Amino acid sequence: MPTPLTTLLRDSRALATLAVPLALTQLAQVALTTTDTVMMGLMGAEALAGGGLAMVVFNQxxxxxxxxxxxVGNQVSAASARDDDEEELTEAAAEEVRDLVRAALALATLAGVAGALVILLIGRALAYLGQDPEVVDTAWPLLLALAPGLVPCLWFQAIRQFTVGMRRPxxxxxxxxxxxxxxxxxxxVFIHGTWGLPKLGLPGIGLxxxxxxxxxxxxLYASARRDPRLAPLLDVRFWKARPATLRRLTGLGVPIAATYGSEAGFFSVVALLIGTFGxxxxxxxxxxxxxxxxxxxVAVGLSHAASLNVSRELALDRIAAARRIKNTALACAAAVMAVVGVVYLTVPGLVLRPFIDPSAAEGHTATDIATGLLLVAAVLQFFDCAQNIGVGLLRGLDxxxxxxxxxxxxxxxxxxxxAWLLGHLAGLETLGVWLGLLTGLAATALLLLRRYGRALSLRAADRPAAVA
Known part of the structure; x- marks a missing residue:
């Protein structure tokens, strides 16, 4: 009989097979947006301000x-669970996956077109939201170039979820x-107009x-078409999606979109609170x-991998395995966060140097504040990671x-x-806001993980009745 440690190591390797490519993909996407920001900064403060404002709107x-x-990834993972031993899907399961792909692309198309229109509407309304008119004028051409890209961006995400759900990331x-x-x-090329192209400046980044x-x-589409296991299932005729499947995906997706939007809004408000301190x-x-x-x-990669594995295990009626996934994901997250926390605590100046120049105006003060925040961050990131995994685990339960x-x-x-009480009333200012942030993330993580445990217990209790 395998020991608990042997089981944990085996489950960790299985989780890492899916989580590592996803986490590295997420890090590469961060590098993508960072490149845009660096290019804006090279064009001057006005371009960075206008470009940053446009990116905030687009990214939201x-x-x-x-x-x-x-x-979509969870639904594909559950539908393809019969493929657990590398066998061919039944025709019924294959058709279910194809319909999920069609519905995902239909939903991505609708969301992309609607989102592009909202981006442009917000761009026109920015001047009425207290923003500097010159910054708004700078941001508008960039928004015009960015908005059309939302449709292929979401098509990519739909196909991505299909490939990940089929365990081909x-x-x-x-x-x-x-x-x-x-x-x-x-x-x-577009900023500077090289190779005979017109010099577009900031809008060139959007293009x-x-x-x-x-x-x-x-x-990604071409890559999936070359995969013999993915190609027969990749049906891009989104206009043939079944309305029932589209409604099901929308019903599952709207709360996730609202969760992402709520989290982004929460951190934006926290930034505004801290801005009052200088x-x-x-x-x-x-x-x-x-x-x-x-x-x-890293947490995002673990969360997605754990979520997909839960969908798969529950489709195969393996509740004990679904329960172990939670423990495995949290253990992997804790190991990574512990290493990062040690780096924060031992060489704070080194990790802060790329972001803050101590010799600049107020740079020394900012470095001192940031060094204190790293102490909180070393603990906070455990709960931040755990709450993201908790959201993913519940997504695996639909x-x-x-x-x-x-x-x-x-x-x-x-x-x-x-955050407000500790920052303002307790007089702890920025440190107090971050302690409040830690409190909120810790409460969220504990509530999410408790909900997941209870949901699995209810499934286990109902299983004999369902079989009967």
């Missing part, structure tokens, strides 16, 4: 659109890494990003928050509504009041 809609199609990493280099090259989204979508505090927060965001991509409700409680009813 893009993130919510991605949430709409995220559940390997091509994602190569395509995403290649897109970083292509994006940087296209940025340079490059939209083209990269289209190219990566085509590349520019040095906001710079420190921005630096440490970016570090957390980079490490968070329970996206509970995840949304719990995050609303944790972020807005616990985290935000705690």
């Amino acid at each position: 809609l893009r993130t919510m659109g991605v949430g709409l199609v995220t559940a 390997q091509a994602l990493l190569q395509i995403t890494i290649a897109s970083v280099a292509v994006n940087a090259a296209l940025n340079w 490059a990003t939209s083209l990269v989204y289209a190219l990566t979508c085509v590349a 520019s040095a505090a906001l710079a420190a927060h921005t630096a440490v928050n970016q570090l957390i965001y980079i490490v968070f991509q 329970d996206t509504k509970s995840g949304f409700r719990i995050t609303l409680v944790g972020y807005w009813l616990i985290g935000l009041p705690a």
